[in-house]
Amino acid sequence: MIPIDEMATFCKKKGFVYPSAEIYNGISGFFDFGALGVELKNNIKQAWWQFTVRSRDNVVGQDGSIITNPKVWKASGHVDNFADLILTTKKSRTKLRADHFIEDELKIPADGLSAKDIQELIDTNKLTYKGEEFEEIRDFNLMFQTNVGASNDKEATAYLRPETCQSIFPNFRLIQEHNRLKVPFGIAQIGKAFRNEISPRDFLFRSREFEQMELEFFTDPQEKTCPALTDVHKNTTFQFLSAQEQDAGTNKMETVSIQKLLDKEKLTEWHAYWLSEYYNWYTKTLSIKSENLRIREHVKTELSHYSSATFDIDYNFPFGFKEVHGSANRGSFDLSQHEKESKTNMTYFDEAEQRKYIPSVIEPSQGLDRLFLLMLYDAYDDDNERGNIVLKLTKSVVPIQCAVFPLLGKEHLMAKATEIYKDLQQEFTCTFDKSGSIGRRYARQDELGTPFCITVDFDTLENDDVTIRDRDSTKQVRVPVAELKERLRNLLKENIEFS
Numbered sequence: 001m002i003p004i005d006e007m008a009t010f011c012k013k014k015g016f017v018y019p020s021a022e023i024y025n026g027i028s029g030f031f032d033f034g035a036l037g038v039e040l041k042n043n044i045k046q047a048w049w050q051f052t053v054r055s056r057d058n059v060v061g062q063d064g065s066i067i068t069n070p071k072v073w074k075a076s077g078h079v080d081n082f083a084d085l086i087l088t089t090k091k092s093r094t095k096l097r098a099d100h101f102i103e104d105e106l107k108i109p110a111d112g113l114s115a116k117d118i119q120e121l122i123d124t125n126k127l128t129y130k131g132e133e134f135e136e137i138r139d140f141n142l143m144f145q146t147n148v149g150a151s152n153d154k155e156a157t158a159y160l161r162p163e164t165c166q167s168i169f170p171n172f173r174l175i176q177e178h179n180r181l182k183v184p185f186g187i188a189q190i191g192k193a194f195r196n197e198i199s200p201r202d203f204l205f206r207s208r209e210f211e212q213m214e215l216e217f218f219t220d221p222q223e224k225t226c227p228a229l230t231d232v233h234k235n236t237t238f239q240f241l242s243a244q245e246q247d248a249g250t251n252k253m254e255t256v257s258i259q260k261l262l263d264k265e266k267l268t269e270w271h272a273y274w275l276s277e278y279y280n281w282y283t284k285t286l287s288i289k290s291e292n293l294r295i296r297e298h299v300k301t302e303l304s305h306y307s308s309a310t311f312d313i314d315y316n317f318p319f320g321f322k323e324v325h326g327s328a329n330r331g332s333f334d335l336s337q338h339e340k341e342s343k344t345n346m347t348y349f350d351e352a353e354q355r356k357y358i359p360s361v362i363e364p365s366q367g368l369d370r371l372f373l374l375m376l377y378d379a380y381d382d383d384n385e386r387g388n389i390v391l392k393l394t395k396s397v398v399p400i401q402c403a404v405f406p407l408l409g410k411e412h413l414m415a416k417a418t419e420i421y422k423d424l425q426q427e428f429t430c431t432f433d434k435s436g437s438i439g440r441r442y443a444r445q446d447e448l449g450t451p452f453c454i455t456v457d458f459d460t461l462e463n464d465d466v467t468i469r470d471r472d473s474t475k476q477v478r479v480p481v482a483e484l485k486e487r488l489r490n491l492l493k494e495n496i497e498f499s
């Protein structure tokens with residue numbers, strides 16, 4: 001696996017991601033997505049939306065504003081609690097996120113430890129940073145602040161949202177009523193989130209502006225069974241790191257099934273359903289290798305203030321297994337808080353049961369940028385035999401679906417290739433490349449993940465057929481031009497063998 005810096009260089013060289021405003025040396029924790037990056041990102045979003053919203057009867061979408069009434073963030077607990085502990089070195093005044101520092105130094109989970117606990121660990125282990133001691137540990141709220149309107153008064157303070165989900169809860173009643181939804185149902189959203197991370201690092205993994213794809217799924221707190229939970233969910237098997245193993249410091253992973261977690265009462269049935277749904281979406285739809293994934297149970301100290309149980313889906317990056325997806329049981333925390341602060345009734349009336357209640361929420365939260373990075377890592381194959389990198393992205397998300405090459409720059413070949421290219425462009429994301437040898441052009445497309453290259457040669461002019469070359473197997477087949485679109489349509493569906 002290439003180190004993260006090399007991945008950042010690769011992404012820049014190939015036009016996926018650039019440091020934001022690089023001509024001014026960028027700005028730490030912010031990135032711009034280039035031509036290929038935006039295509040890949042949009043395709044991942046579309047795949048998530050299709051899976052989460054469009055393929056279900058009981059999930060709808062919303063697109064909330066990034067800045068909202070600051071009372072939302074007071075009610076949610078973010079104004080008071082959304083903070084990390086910060087360590088500042090005495091001489092150079094370097095700022096470090098305290099829990100990450102402890103994790104790096106002592107190899108123990110430290111998320112959620114109190115300032116007192118961290119200070120004790122620093123003292124006991126005589127920890128310093130490059131020989132420097134630390135000032136007193138401070139709290140640092142991660143929300144970006146701004147002013148709304150032409151005023152600098154405290155009342156004008158507002159926040160850039162640090163998570164997308166919080167704009168869903170205030171709309172819960174509106175969306176439920178207008179769409180005549182019955183519990184259980186979900187509201188999903190994709191959008192930007194902002195966190196003033198103390199030390200952004202590892203390229204897209206920890207940035208200050210990122211996108212989240214989140215689902216808030218509302219269930220009846222008295223209903224313990226999930227009718228949607230099938231054997232497929234129960235038998236979903238994965239590498240698992242339990243809270244106990246982390247507490248004991250042994251960190252041994254085991255292979256378990258969702259059923260086993262249910263038997264141990266680690267999570268509710270609806271929680272199990274969604275955890276399994278997204279794990280399977282990763283491995284089946286996105287073809288992410290299961291050996292690179294694990295599910296990790298949160299230890300008690302790191303559970304967020306709203307959560308009774310959280311499981312992360314982690315990916316094995318070159319800097320270790322790290323969270324890409326969080327799956328939390330938020331209970332009725334958010335709706336109850338908003339009811340209290342806004343003095344607005346947030347209950348749901350269950351007509352069948354003739355019962356009023358505040359629903360309980362399961363939240364699968366997906367960071368888009370981390371998934372983007374994960375997919376690049378999982379697809380990246382430095383193929384020695386071919387002598388070039390092959391980005392074996394799953395075909396449903398590739399930035400470019402096909403490339404058209406005229407064998408030579410001769411007029412007739414160019415005219416025919418252009419005609420084919422223009423026709424394909426109506427339906428597929430397509431590129432045209434006429435420079436260099438065909439081998440060089442294949443290599444260029446391999447590096448961008450383009451699954452199919454189409455060569456127009458002299459035989460095309462005679463027989464009206466072309467060669468399609470497959471990225472993964474390098475096999476080539478001859479196809480009549482009249483059938484080209486239909487063949488590509490089929491080939492771009494997953495699991496169709498190239499022959």
Ligand code: ATP
Nearest residue numbers: 204205206207210323324325326365366367369370
């Ligand atoms: P971490 O512990 O890594 O800071 P978190 O537990 O605070 O993450 P959540 O609040 O659960 O993260 O956010 C949900 C998802 O949003 C994460 O699984 C991740 O994919 C994404 N995410 C969170 N913070 C960042 C960030 N700074 N940069 C990129 N993605 C992020």
